[in-house]
Amino acid sequence: MMATLAFHAPKTLDEAIALLAVDPRAIPLAGGTDLIVQLRSDRLEPSAIIDLKRIEKLSGVRRHGDGFAIGAATPCTALKEDAELAAAWPGVVEAANLIGSVQVRNRATMAGNLCNASPAADSVPALVAAGATCLVVGTGGEREVPVKDIPTGPGKTSLKPGEVVAEIRLPGRVGGEGDAYLRSIPRTEMDIAVVGAGANLAFGPDGTCTAARIAVGAVAPTVVLVNEAGEALVGTRLDDTALEKMAEAVRSACNPIDDKRGTVEYRTAMAGVLAKRVVAIARDRAGEKA
Amino acid sequence: MSKLQVSTTINGDPQEFLCDPDTTLLDALREELGLTGSKEGCGSGDCGACTVILDGKMVCSCLVLAGEAEGRQVNTIEGVAEGGELHPVQSNFLELGALQCGFCTPGFIVAAKALLDRDPNPSETEIRYWLAGNLCRCTGYDKIVRAVQDAAAELRQERTPA
Amino acid sequence: MNAPQDKRSFRYVGTRPVRPDGVEKVTGKALYGPDFVAPNMLHGAILRSPHAHARIKSIDLRKAEALPGVKAIVTGADFPTLESLIMAVGESSSDIVHISRNCMAYDKVLYDGHAVAAVAATSGAIARQAIKLIDVEYEVLPHVLDIEEALRADAPVLHEDIFTKGVNPKPDKPSNAALRVEMAKGDLEEGFGKAAVVVSGRYTTEPVHQGYIEPHACVVSWNADGQLQIWTSSQGHFAVRSLTASVLGLSQADIRVTPLEIGGGFGGKTTIYLEPVATLLSRKSGRPVRLAMSRSEVFRASGPAPGAVIDLKMGAAEDGTLVAADIEFKYHAGAYPAITAHSGASSAIAHYKVPNSRVVGWEVLCNRPATKAYRAPGAPQVIFAVECALDELAGKLGIDPVDFRLKNAVRPGDKQFNGMPFGEIGYAECLEAAKAHPHWSAPLGPNQGRGVAGGTWGNYGGPSTAEVSVAEDGSVLVTTGSPDIGGSRASMAIMAAETLQIPYEKIRVTIADTSSIGFSMVTGGSRTTFATGKAVTDAAAEVVEILKERAARTWGVEPSEVDWRDGEAVCLAEGRTDERLPIGRIAGSAPFSGGPISAEAAINPGGYLAGYGVHICDTEVDPETGHVKILRYTAIQDVGQAIHPDYVEGQMQGGAVQGIGWALNEAYLYDKDGRLDNPGFLDYRVPVASDVPMIDTVMIEKANPDHPYGVKGVGEVPIVPPLAAVANAVTHAAGVRMADLPLTPDRVYAALRAAE
């Protein structure tokens, strides 16, 4: 039976948290591009919808220490409009702006993309590679959690009942760093990633890789941060041997499923190909800024 | 289910309507307000036929809850022509035969106008990617892209004092 | 028949005026299927089978009936029991029992999405809630989706009463092979004996959907006296009337179908799905009822084009002459018999002279939605295989693929397979144009490849009625019964303007409801500009005669002493040659010269001619990922005479891009339980704007001598060549033959790796 559904648009985060706390079947609404589709197809039957977009501090990009804090209700296209953010984290900003269409990106948020917990979420590998964290707020207070620890499986997160992701935080940038994200889709737009790969690299003055984080999406129940892949690059100048070792580590970390969007073989192979490509782009970006 | 009362501005005019909390903006426009120019082709944000402008940003109205429109500005295809005067995007669609069945056309026109409002001289590639969220099954997109290019040229001329 | 006039003498034919219904469509005012509202209307919803194949054991409606706001529920039991009767559907035909059962299952459901029950309620939300309260007890049966599995002896049989048609003697057991058709001539053995090169192979394609953006929708209002109104978007409201009447046992005159604007069809809206269901709901509730499909219902329950398995062997002599072709193809029929195998068989090699050939086609039933017409139904699949094989043969012989096709192309006067000579067809001209086109000789870069392919479709005439009437001020109303799916109002107005010699803007075109104009067949099969256009031209020509006669009466001269020029009567009588009567003056005084001026033409014209096209495609293949990019595309077609070139080019471009989608990404994906896994535009991947380049068009205008303005059908042909044009291009870019569509990145990648 259809339950009665309530709609709330609180002005403050405290109000939102209070509404979520009193009603375990209430759900927060950010961009709504996943949530409303799920509502319409009866995959979600909440008792209340708590629209977060009227909460001022959840909208927009702020400076946070050396880095950035992106409000949970900030649509993806707004990220591009922040020139400093786009210059510092082009991979993250591009990843968020591959989701759906312009229409969708004017609504969709990275926090929503993260909390929807799809293994194929485009912005998540880029955020994980970037070492992003998120500020989780609930009745028990707030905590800062690495982005990679939020999704625990398809459609499942580590958020406790009543908790919301209030913002996503990206560290500051120094010279010699660069990030990138690419995905494989059958068309040029409007698809869910068959495979996605994000890279975030740092280089010393002599061009030696000093830090590397490689994350891949849609190849396991959650986004995978492939430590071995990063390790394969650190200390090298990204010679072919190091790149192949990195790609092999990525392929080994893949544990995908066969589904309508891709086969195990194809996904695994593409993870390696895309990882090499994002590393090349991230290196070029690091070079430009060095 | 108790109804929500929503006060919003549609094509510049104040509008109030009642809706269920899970009613989409598209359904409210079409069913409550009789604005059937915005079309539903998919109901999941994949076809763009329901594209409207919400506070200056183009969105799929099927992916917006009607309640979210409270206090906001909504612009639909019905508001694109000013008075009896067609917008250059509309007139160029007609001049170039950029529509066949015409069902996707309102969404394309709203989206194309939104593009030209922010970028008066987009490249073909930029037009194609901007419009990638609007499906057309009749035209193969060729004449649509050309109509947007021609509308852009016309608008640039209008904006440049002679 | 009128001989075509010299093209250069046309004033309106071949120009590109704004369509009469244009402003309404760019301002959002036009009313399409889902837009129509009737006062006091109820909203319907349909419960659909979650099983691919199951027996319905029971349906319990009690909980749904008890829900406040529910006004009517219908199931298959509410449909009258019908005797088998083959009825025309569009230009093809179906058994009315199957059409009825496809609208609503009775004892068995045959595919995921098959309608089982429907509810009308005071709101859409209540109706959707109510269908969830209907308890259906199913006995799930084994299902079959795949063509070859469906033909196996141990396959689950969908219909106990279907025996393979076209097999002599009639089989003694029912099977999923609904139809076999064979067309053969010459001697295959002898033919292949003359071949210097022979190629053979298996090609496959997947079912694809027309993908019109407007989902099916209608409103039906039943009255207590048994008369009803239907407002619907379809390719033919007369077909909606006759099929609805037959399914429900009603009189056609009691049904008035008003055509709403149609948001795309491509063949998929030549049948009915919702109208009888909405009629029964309206009859039970006494109120108007709207039924509309969601996108997922469109994919699950309306008819796609069949997928295909094609086995083929073709041979050519040293000099490039085709000597033999042996082709066997099997098409999905879906849940009920279709007849696309006929057109597949008659189109397969219809564009080439092949002295020894055998083409065998099969229609295979399986637990998928019943296939329906989609642009040149049946031709693209088998011609895909033929045009790929021609590419292989040309390669082996070292002959340019366009030259190879030119050598074997059918030309006017050549005999068709059925013995009839070809009329003024223009395939050779298309191939010559391809050869001369800069695209054909442009350089290619690394990982790039170019493909060419031809194709044909027979086109059609069919019955149409048109009325032309002159308003009192001399402006003109054209009324037809042919829904305007892609700008046909403009073509009708142009042909009327040309015949009446009055400005295009003086003519307005209405698509009348079934009670306001005589019968017209569906808008489909590339027949409307040809057949309805001829009806309009005939009626307009008769109006000219009436106008001349009225002028003669006014002047007191003989009608033979009146000419019609530039929209006015010109007196030819001696000494009075400066006298003129413009159409407005004649119309204004019409009541005093004999009464209102109008004429109707109700015709079934022959003289339609087949259409031909040649497409050139450049692709680039990413060797690491298998992604295919369409770099450049040119579509060349013999269009007869383009009445409104924008909309002819639009047909060519739209058909080409649909074909590109078919070739690259579109497919129905089912899970192991036979449920459709991609019933939405997210994972049923039609091309988006950024997937394709501009589609260059070349219109070859070889006029049809049997049409007053030289028209040949143009809508179907352009979806025929792209499948092979793309596949040939990818084959050349990848260096490995691509024979299985769609050419998704993972498939191309696998082929590249396998070839290493």
Place this chain on the structure above:
Amino acid sequence: MARVVVMPPLDDEFFGGRDRLEVEAANLFAAVRELDRLGPGFAEVAQVRATLAVDGVVVPDWSTPLDADSEVILLPRVGGG
């Protein structure tokens, strides 16, 4: 006698596989009646399932007179989209 060429699958379905027949008929209506005697059931479906051509030209009007040496071709009707 008009010669009749029956295209597949109508030959196997109605005429026991014979694709060359002869009928005495003044026009196509009469020819279809005659054909129904050779292939019972044909007349009932002829209008919805067959297209008729006479001497190489599709003839929608079945009242068109047939000559003694006319060749009639029965084609399966092909549907467009």
